[in-house]
Amino acid sequence: MEFSPGLRGVVAGETSISTVGKEGTSLRYRGYDAIELTKNNTYEEVASLIIKDSLDGDEFKEAFTKFYNAAIEDEALSKYIEDLKSLHPPVGMHPMALLRTIVSGGEEMDSDTEIELVARISATVCFAIASYHNADTNILSDKYLVASSLLPNDASDEMLEALDDMLILYAEHGFNASTFATRVTASTRADLTGAIVSGIATLKGELHGGANERAVELINSFNTVDEAEKGIYSLLDEKKKIMGFGHGVYKVQDPRSPVVKNWVEQLVDNDFSKNRFEIAKKIDEIMDAEKNLFPNVDFYGGLLLAELGFEIDLFTPIFVAGRSVGWAAHYFEQREQDILIRPAAKYLSLIHISEPTRQEAISYAV
Helix, strand or coil, X not given: CCCCXXXXXXXXCCCCCEEECHHHCCEEXXXXXXXXXXXXXXXXXXXXXXXXXXXXXXXXXXXXXXXXXXXXXXXXXXXXXXXXXXXXXXXXCCHXXXXXXXXXXXXXXXXXXXXXXXXXXXXXHHHHHHCCCCCCCCCCCCCCHHHHXXXXXXXXXXXXXXXXXXXXXXXXXXXXXXXXXXXXXXXXXXXXXXXXXXXXXXXXXXXXXXXXXXXXXXXXXXXXXXXXXXXXXXXHHCCCCCCCECCCCCCCCCCHHHHHHHHHHHHCCCHHHHHHHHHHHHHHHHHHHHHCCCECHHHHHHHHHHHCCCCHHHHHHHHHHHHHHHHHHHHXXXXXXXXXXXXXXXCXXXXXXXXXXXXXXXXXXX
């Protein structure tokens, strides 16, 4: 049996949910170009497409609104979230650990439709993220519903649309690590909540989630474009990895990156933001010239989330807010296929052969 470290290149299942990296560039959700979806549709419509193969987002919007408003009224949930934040002083529980804990305690109603099951989890995730703002987030936009649940009430329409596009681009991405973990859990006939928790726990690992955090931290470490240029060349000389560049599947470009970069360019409105954007573009230029590497969605994605006012440790939770519908769709698909995922392993240790004792021989016989 052929061995492939990390299952690279191994076809581990069948899916009709998305295709990633065809022709080295494209991303499609159930046959629709994801980039075109950002131009013509909202996240709620795309969520419905991914889960139910329909661009009618009304059921998702209705369910999300119901569950989000219920969360606002749930004083016990708010207290629980605040109590979790106070753990692990002085820095507190990491938001990803908090999401993992909050979601794991959620309920699933037998009467819920698939859309309602997903919307319940999505609303819980968004409410937990919104709790980190120092401003109210209780007014939901009819057009950009989920995006508005994550931003303060005074967010502009431009900011809501930018975050809506970000959520669409985060919504689904094939058999990546967290999605595969979700499918492995689903293959055991576990419930949706357990599978989503598997996805969150996997995304928390630094080799999967968190690249957008590292990218912004790198950009923020430089004060000027000249300083960035010297610093990046120095890091390259030291053979250090520059986060936010290249991709394991896309070979020509990450099609999501130009969309995100364009939003950053539109949103920068002060000297600090403009300077940070120029620094990012210089890093991008150097990586192209020196390494022939393109920016992936994380490089400018982190910058966009920063411009929208999110703290760095909330970047990966925003990823969860977008990806939860993709995880759920894979959960439902895997449950329908009803095949336990159980790969083989290549054994590396020695095999010790010895004569069994009389008791061992009896045990073998039994």
